[in-house]
Amino acid sequence: MKDLEKYIQTYFGIQRDDLEKIASLFTPQKIAKGDYYLKQGMYCQTLSFIRSGLFRIYAPQDGKEITQWISGKDYFITELSSFIFNTPAKWNIQALSDTTLYTINKESYQKLGIMVPKWHELEKLFIARCFSILEDRIFNLLSLSAEERYQSFFTAYPELFNQVPLQYIASLLGMTPETFSRIRKKPQVSDTSKHIP
Amino acid sequence: MKDLEKYIQTYFGIQRDDLEKIASLFTPQKIAKGDYYLKQGMYCQTLSFIRSGLFRIYAPQDGKEITQWISGKDYFITELSSFIFNTPAKWNIQALSDTTLYTINKESYQKLGIMVPKWHELEKLFIARCFSILEDRIFNLLSLSAEERYQSFFTAYPELFNQVPLQYIASLLGMTPETFSRIRKKPQVSDTSKHIP
DNA sequence: CAAAATTCTTGACCTATATCAAGCAAAGCC
């Protein structure tokens, strides 16, 4: 479980012994490609750290599927509001590949706050960072064209483009697969091939 | 400062004595119409509770102003990432009317975590709720038409429509003032006037 | 490895929304 410990250490900046306490509450889990971590309407009972593989968070709407986000290695996954506030999940969370996780249930999660006094504060900072990322995403949706959103996302997450069906990326950027495909076909500004004689 | 106390009590569910401790760290402040609570590039040093009046959070982009949100009475206001992580502010926060606030500076804010043991946890829950609201907003931007977004926002915040310039609402919904105006002109489904003989 | 299922691309066409421009209405100000 070194990867989880390492992540928490770099991200949360926490003591060695606290770190082991935290990690010991997580248990390994596997979810096969196509299976669900969470289905819409259920009550999310777990929080997980993705060790390997990819998940898609999405919801059906008007006969389409709106992809909200794609999460991979070294990300936490859960439906925050369902997990914390005990509400029915708004999203489906499905494995896009065979995946391995470290998972904690609610009961153990409660213990975290008792065992590690700084836990709530660290978690607060973590969620605040996520909040800020969503704010930026909203700003992009409000102010950028489809092509600019593509560029911005490609710059930030280039590795995703050969790991998941592109239609999902199109959806989370707020465009159709066709528009996505046409943007990709265009010669990109950063493409230097045309300068080679 | 009863309004702040009442808000914290209902929202955070906190003990009477803790409540007073918390409230005592905030000091009253006024910001006149048109003045700024925060300007882009500055380091946000305060967190405030809006007692009265309205603020607009926005950023310039390509010669336009993108309104990110409008906040009023009983909302907290700050730039979370700037305040917590000490980064330059991405947004401007401007008073749309004469406003009164209860404000806490960083130093006193640090004390909150010490004085009220549950503070970090409560704050975590609060930010988690904000996170969830942003998620919903993204879903709306990804899945709804301009008119549907208008309806959804109008249902949620009808009182805003006669308190702030409508162009700001248009902007935060991701449409131009012209489109906004045209949507408003259309007979609304919920408009029953046509049934009166 | 072939068949089936997905995913991606491409073209033709369409429509929601943007842009530009002008006039009108309301609000703030000496």
Added chain:
DNA sequence: GGCTTTGCTTGATATAGGTCAAGAATTTTG
């Protein structure tokens, strides 16, 4: 109370991006 500023509406026109449909390319599966 007129003048100025700011905000809203409306029309004409343009365009980014959507839709539909078909085919090509992958990937998955028995």
